[in-house]
Amino acid sequence: MNKVYNNRAWWLILPMLLLVAFSAVIPLMTVVNYSVQDVFDANTRFFTGTEWFKEMLNDPALQAAVLRQFAFSLTILAIEVPLGIGIALIMPKKGWQASVALILVTMPLLIPWNVVGSIWQIFTRGDIGLMGWSLRELGYGYNITSNPVDAWATIILMDVWHWTSLIALLCYSGLRSIPDAYYQAARIDRASKWAVFRYIQLPKLTNVLVIGVLLRFMHSFMIYAEPFVLTGGGPGSSTTFLSQSLTTMAIGQQDLGPSAAFSLIYFLIILLVTWVFYTAIMNMQKDNNKGA
Amino acid sequence: MSLNLENIDRVVGGETHIADMNLTLEPGSFNVLLGRTLSGKTTLMRLMAGLDTPTRGRVLMNGQDVTGRSVRHRNVSMVYQQFINYPSLTVYDNIASPLKLAKVGRAEIDRRVRGIAEMLHIEHLLDRQPLELSGGQQQRTAMGRALVKDADVVLFDEPLVNLDYKLREEFREELRAVFSERNCIAVYATTEPAEALALGGNTAILHQGRLLQYGPTADVYHRPIDIRAAEMFSEPPINIVKGTLSGSEISFDNTLHFPVGNDLSTLEPGEYRFGIRASHISLTPRAKSDIEIHMIVDLAEISGSETFLHVHNEHFYMTVHLEGVHEFRVDSPVKLYFPAHKVYAFDHEGAVVHIPTHLRGI
Numbered sequence: 001m002n003k004v005y006n007n008r009a010w011w012l013i014l015p016m017l018l019l020v021a022f023s024a025v026i027p028l029m030t031v032v033n034y035s036v037q038d039v040f041d042a043n044t045r046f047f048t049g050t051e052w053f054k055e056m057l058n059d060p061a062l063q064a065a066v067l068r069q070f071a072f073s074l075t076i077l078a079i080e081v082p083l084g085i086g087i088a089l090i091m092p093k094k095g096w097q098a099s100v101a102l103i104l105v106t107m108p109l110l111i112p113w114n115v116v117g118s119i120w121q122i123f124t125r126g127d128i129g130l131m132g133w134s135l136r137e138l139g140y141g142y143n144i145t146s147n148p149v150d151a152w153a154t155i156i157l158m159d160v161w162h163w164t165s166l167i168a169l170l171c172y173s174g175l176r177s178i179p180d181a182y183y184q185a186a187r188i189d190r191a192s193k194w195a196v197f198r199y200i201q202l203p204k205l206t207n208v209l210v211i212g213v214l215l216r217f218m219h220s221f222m223i224y225a226e227p228f229v230l231t232g233g234g235p236g237s238s239t240t241f242l243s244q245s246l247t248t249m250a251i252g253q254q255d256l257g258p259s260a261a262f263s264l265i266y267f268l269i270i271l272l273v274t275w276v277f278y279t280a281i282m283n284m285q286k287d288n289n290k291g292a
Numbered sequence: 293m294s295l296n297l298e299n300i301d302r303v304v305g306g307e308t309h310i311a312d313m314n315l316t317l318e319p320g321s322f323n324v325l326l327g328r329t330l331s332g333k334t335t336l337m338r339l340m341a342g343l344d345t346p347t348r349g350r351v352l353m354n355g356q357d358v359t360g361r362s363v364r365h366r367n368v369s370m371v372y373q374q375f376i377n378y379p380s381l382t383v384y385d386n387i388a389s390p391l392k393l394a395k396v397g398r399a400e401i402d403r404r405v406r407g408i409a410e411m412l413h414i415e416h417l418l419d420r421q422p423l424e425l426s427g428g429q430q431q432r433t434a435m436g437r438a439l440v441k442d443a444d445v446v447l448f449d450e451p452l453v454n455l456d457y458k459l460r461e462e463f464r465e466e467l468r469a470v471f472s473e474r475n476c477i478a479v480y481a482t483t484e485p486a487e488a489l490a491l492g493g494n495t496a497i498l499h500q501g502r503l504l505q506y507g508p509t510a511d512v513y514h515r516p517i518d519i520r521a522a523e524m525f526s527e528p529p530i531n532i533v534k535g536t537l538s539g540s541e542i543s544f545d546n547t548l549h550f551p552v553g554n555d556l557s558t559l560e561p562g563e564y565r566f567g568i569r570a571s572h573i574s575l576t577p578r579a580k581s582d583i584e585i586h587m588i589v590d591l592a593e594i595s596g597s598e599t600f601l602h603v604h605n606e607h608f609y610m611t612v613h614l615e616g617v618h619e620f621r622v623d624s625p626v627k628l629y630f631p632a633h634k635v636y637a638f639d640h641e642g643a644v645v646h647i648p649t650h651l652r653g654i
């Protein structure tokens with residue numbers, strides 16, 4: 001057989017290359033460009049090398065924001081993952097109840113970030129907000145503008161309300177893919193509910209949970225609009241997360257060089273943590289499959 | 293341990309899945325449920341296991357009524373068509389799982405798991421996980437789980453369907469060997485008559501949720517009670533030809549006349565439907581007394597080392613089961629032979645009125 005070599009097909013990936021160049025590579029390179037220079041105006045600039053990076057890494061306000069960010073992401077993961085699995089387990093499996101449950105669970109996911117912030121802002125107001133007013137009437141001096149604990153609790157509650165559905169939906173789909181025969185076999189074995197969860201359902205869920213945890217981590221690490229609308233980062237800077245610090249620096253103060261350096265650090269942190277997560281989970285699975 | 297089903301009905305959403313089932317399975321017996329898809333095999337097994345409760349009727353175990361008792365409180369085990377194992381546990385832990393749940397001692401568990409694994413030839417795979425194994429090995433693991441706990445009733449729901457031909461033969465032999473030493477009731481569902489014959493024991497023929505016939509497998513095969521049972525328990529189905537018996541002669545649709553053998557002479561003269569097994573027809577006469585028929589080839593279906601030959605004449609169709617590979621041209625004439633003394637006769641309602649006496653083999 002004569003094989004015809006025709007490499008013109010390579011041209012077909014050109015649109016993709018252009019798209020990626022414009023959407024990712026070129027903007028990122030602009031940021032890199034800014035991060036190593038001090039730009040005054042269109043014609044005046046100085047090369048600064050790693051100076052901005054050093055400054056950013058040593059900035060105590062930013063260090064605090066990074067810690068805050070980690071605390072936030074880990075807290076919401078610790079709540080949303082078990083809660084999401086729990087919700088998926090109790091959701092009805094068939095009939096109209098299943099459709100209703102699916103719609104109800106999906107609802108929070110469809111609300112834009114800004115709107116979620118506004119909803120909770122009103123919800124928590126002491127004078128007209130249902131939650132704020134009720135808590136005060138019950139005798140708790142709830143105030144998110146002066147009490148950092150209240151502010152934190154409210155932001156976490158808001159994120160859990162907004163995003164637990166994502167984990168629940170992913171797990172629900174994972175659970176649906178388990179053939180009925182497994183449950184029957186477990187009943188015949190007289191396995192307990194816990195054993196069914198531990199040995200049948202959880203192993204099936206690991207794959208969707210990897211996706212869920214990664215998505216939720218990346219998402220929550222970039223959170224901006226919700227806390228910005230709800231608390232504005234306060235009281236003080238107690239709920240100022242990384243993206244808000246960055247915005248203040250880049251837009252508010254026009255510190256282009258430092259914010260470019262900070263953006264790159266931010267990006268690398270997310271990349272690094274995601275990679276660590278992914279590798280850790282994959283290794284866990286491999287160990288599992290080898291069997292102890 | 294005996295299992296009795298008394299007048300069992302199972303109706304789901306107005307649809308009858310099992311109707312008026314009466315069946316008694318003896319202790320230590322190996323029972324095959326034979327029937328096509330949707331004949332009620334799986335439903336019947338679920339009722340036996342206690343996964344479902346009958347709409348009407350009673351289930352007795354050892355004479356004790358267990359109708360409403362859930363599967364958790366019965367001592368049964370089941371093997372499915374899919375290979376069902378705990379995916380995250382090793383083969384050892386999978387087989388041990390029913391014993392652990394039953395709080396059996398560690399040393400006892402180890403002894404029994406290793407014993408079963410050896411019997412099923414998977415002792416070298418005990419540390420592996422099910423998904424790393426081949427289909428046959430996965431099914432062996434599932435069987436190990438079903439056999440290890442000394443259940444009173446062990447149910448097999450078409451367990452070999454997803455395995456290849458050679459493995460199935462191997463499995464069948466092993467299964468019979470395993471159960472010959474046990475005193476539990478084994479129930480095995482299959483769609484294939486050949487599998488039922490290979491497994492032996494007893495066979496129950498199911499059709500549309502009803503029990504057509506139950507008895508020792510060879511007996512049910514050789515002595516069908518009616519046309520339907522004969523058709524269900526033969527592959528290709530037994531050939532049914534309308535004919536007339538008059539004095540000393542049988543004629544098929546007035547075209548083929550042949551003398552009646554001794555054993556048919558007791559029948560009243562009249563209209564009958566005659567049954568000739570596809571495997572009893574041959575290309576060359578096996579005895580001088582064989583009847584010759586002239587047919588036209590519709591299709592020669594070659595399956596493995598066998599040929600299913602579909603033929604017709606102006607009046608009836610027949611299917612012939614030939615050993616070996618034979619090729620025929622479509623529409624070509626063919627001469628076929630069958631022994632007159634191996635012909636079944638059924639009355640107009642389909643009930644059997646004559647069973648040939650010289651029956652041997654299949």
